[in-house]
Amino acid sequence: MTASEVASLLSLKSICVPAPEREVLGGYTGDLLSWVMGRAKPDDAWITIMSNQNIAAVAMLTDVSMVILAENVAPDAGVAELCEAKSINLFSSELPAYELCVKLEKLI
Amino acid sequence: MDPLKIHFEVDGEDFSSAGEASVEMKKKLRQLGIPADVIRRCSIAMYEGEINMVIHAHGGTADVEVYPDRIVIILEDHGPGIPDIDLAMQEGYSTANDRIHNMGFGAGMGLPNMKRYTEDMTVESTVGVGTKVTMTVKL
Ligand SMILES: Nc1ncnc2c1ncn2[C@@H]1O[C@H](COP(=O)(O)OP(=O)(O)O)[C@@H](O)[C@H]1O
Ligand SMILES: [Mg+2]
Numbered sequence: 378m379t380a381s382e383v384a385s386l387l388s389l390k391s392i393c394v395p396a397p398e399r400e401v402l403g404g405y406t407g408d409l410l411s412w413v414m415g416r417a418k419p420d421d422a423w424i425t426i427m428s429n430q431n432i433a434a435v436a437m438l439t440d441v442s443m444v445i446l447a448e449n450v451a452p453d454a455g456v457a458e459l460c461e462a463k464s465i466n467l468f469s470s471e472l473p474a475y476e477l478c479v480k481l482e483k484l485i
Numbered sequence: 486m487d488p489l490k491i492h493f494e495v496d497g498e499d500f501s502s503a504g505e506a507s508v509e510m511k512k513k514l515r516q517l518g519i520p521a522d523v524i525r526r527c528s529i530a531m532y533e534g535e536i537n538m539v540i541h542a543h544g545g546t547a548d549v550e551v552y553p554d555r556i557v558i559i560l561e562d563h564g565p566g567i568p569d570i571d572l573a574m575q576e577g578y579s580t581a582n583d584r585i586h587n588m589g590f591g592a593g594m595g596l597p598n599m600k601r602y603t604e605d606m607t608v609e610s611t612v613g614v615g616t617k618v619t620m621t622v623k624l
Binding site for chain 1: 501502503504505507508511521525528529532533588589590592593594595597598601
């Protein structure tokens with residue numbers, strides 16, 4: 378399933394979507410960046426409440442196909458632009474991370 | 486054959502742009518047509534090392550050498566050094582403060598990740614002089 382299909386089925390809000398056709402094969406949730414880099418797999422959807430600039434680099438380096446900010450967390454200033462430049466799909470949702478994981482698991 | 490060499494200066498002041506060298510290296514390796522899995526391991530390992538230089542050592546330099554059979558990443562700083570390298574290598578060990586934790590760093594998993602994602606890693610460090618980390622990923 379593509380990132381944009383996941384987004385529409387989970388009713389995510391689009392923040393920036395430079396690569397809507399990226400394939401989503403799994404998911405990972407966590408906020409500690411070294412854990413994400415050690416455990417997330419390529420083409421995962423990364424669900425987090427971490428909203429700072431570093432999420433753009435971490436998402437790019439780990440090859441995740443989308444980042445979903447849970448709990449209505451807003452990205453810090455400049456993060457959307459960084460994600461756009463690094464071709465990272467960034468979304469948000471009012472749902473908690475747990476519920477996003479459960480819903481995502483049913484889709485993929 | 487001489488390796489292709491890429492040099493980066495890593496700014497120790499700017500936490501928010503930390504990681505730019507690793508992002509640049511990833512783009513360069515993609516242009517060279519290196520396999521995606523190798524690029525991913527190199528760039529995560531280099532990012533962890535780059536972040537360490539920013540948060541623990543006031544910045545440093547990163548040198549990437551691309552050989553036909555391997556990629557070598559050398560990170561060097563003139564920071565405080567690591568008193569006990571075996572302890573620093575343990576999962577979860579960190580001297581990071583709250584400010585660093587709030588940014589999502591300081592989980593004590595950086596050096597372990599660097600070891601995990603590379604075939605070879607050596608850490609040389611002298612307290613008060615600096616730290617040099619050399620990592621090799623096979624192609
Ligand atoms: N370049 C460095 N200069 C000085 N100390 C370092 C350096 N890299 C790592 N360290 C020390 O090793 C510890 C463990 O590093 P790491 O596994 O990356 O965890 P973290 O960076 O999350 O603390 C750090 O907390 C720090 O004390
Ligand atoms: Mg670290």
